[in-house]
Amino acid sequence: MMKSLLTCTLACLLLFSGVAKAVTLNVMTSYPQPVVMVMQQAFEEAHPDIELNILWRRPHDALSVLLQEESENVDVIWMPSVRTFLSLKAHGKLAQFKQNRTGLPVLLGDTAISDPQGYFIATEIAGYGLFFEPEKLKQAGLAVPNQWQDLLAAEWQDNIALPIPSEVSFAHMLIDQLLQAEGWQTGWNQWQQIAANSHLMGRGGMFTTEAVLAGQAKVAFTMDFFAASSIANGANGKFIYPKQTAFNPAHVGILSAATQPEAANTFVDFIVSEQGQSLLLHPDLRKLPVRPSVYSQAPKMQNPFAGYIRHQYDYQTGLQRREYNAVVFDAAITLHHDKLKQAWQQWHQLQQNADADQQAALAEIKTVLQQWPVEEPAMDNDVLQDCAQRHDDVKKQQNCEAFKSELAQSFERQYDKALNMLAQLTTKS
Structure with a gap:
């Protein structure tokens, strides 16, 4: 009887254990x-x-x-x-x-x-936003930016850490959200000016938040959890979402x-x-x-x-053109960053004390700088499709690279023209 009871008890325990998991x-x-x-x-x-x-x-x-x-x-x-x-x-x-x-x-x-x-x-x-150290921003006489467009101003020259989308994966949506919010050409023109004020951060280097902590920049484009990690590890930093973000x-x-x-x-x-x-x-x-x-x-x-943040973003569009945007960014910005910075810095310097004639000349130079030789692509655009698959197909990679090379040459001619016009205006001044 005892043996039978013990057997039953063990069986019930095993059964209960089986039910538990x-x-x-x-x-x-x-x-x-x-x-x-x-x-x-x-x-x-x-x-x-x-x-x-x-x-x-x-x-x-x-x-x-x-x-x-x-x-x-x-x-x-x-x-x-x-x-x-x-x-x-x-x-x-x-x-x-x-x-x-x-x-x-x-x-x-x-x-x-x-x-x-x-x-x-x-x-x-x-979410995407901006990381900075409030005290250092104050010491530099810089106001806290509350929208991306605040970073176009001349006082932000060499004070921004901006990731390169072809090398930093989180930067794809960062770039595209502004294009979607402002429109294709306006958005790209704003990125041109922001990039002219920026240190470009690529693969293998420090994080954008680290650039702020190291004193290389006063503000960094980043994502909230990267900023939270820096703050949790002792950084005296702050993170904000601009009014329009993704x-x-x-x-x-x-x-x-x-x-x-x-x-x-x-x-x-x-x-x-x-x-x-x-x-x-x-x-x-x-x-x-x-x-x-x-x-x-x-x-x-x-x-x-x-309700204080405006968020309007088409994920499907962003995913389809992420590689295309990265190629355009490299052609317009990464490959000619020095010339782009030089042109905008000279433009801002000349604008400070320009008379009416010089203002007209500067307006013309700005038009040259902001020419955008590539239209917003349709989702079935051949080059867009080739760039989207460039990491998986050699032929499509070659087609995408040929597009980037041609586009990069166009931007280089454009920046050279603007620099020549600026040089002539400087001589006259």
């Missing part, structure tokens, strides 16, 4: 371990019957794997990569959510950050082929819940929640949903 949920993510650990620990404590099996993949690799007919056994994909989710949805790889979205805005400003049809939902956002959302989605759809929905519910969103305030994460009510727990954190 009855479900294994396969989650594919590109998030670093600190982010995953915080979320995983809290989720498994709240749902001890579900165990997370984390599959780490970079966004490009994740998309390649999940688009295969016989892909890995993945239930949930969770990462900051708009392109990945748009592609998965287009290929029918995502299931529609059953979540209650009360308290979760689909829009940020005028832009949808979650899929309106419910195939993927935003879990956090990261926010890059991270998303979570459930695969249409998920073997654990119920557990997957439970995980998504948790990530966007009040508890899950509050975890984003953790010192190791410092990310922006997509549930506005959570900002009451962090009164010092800027709330993008409060």
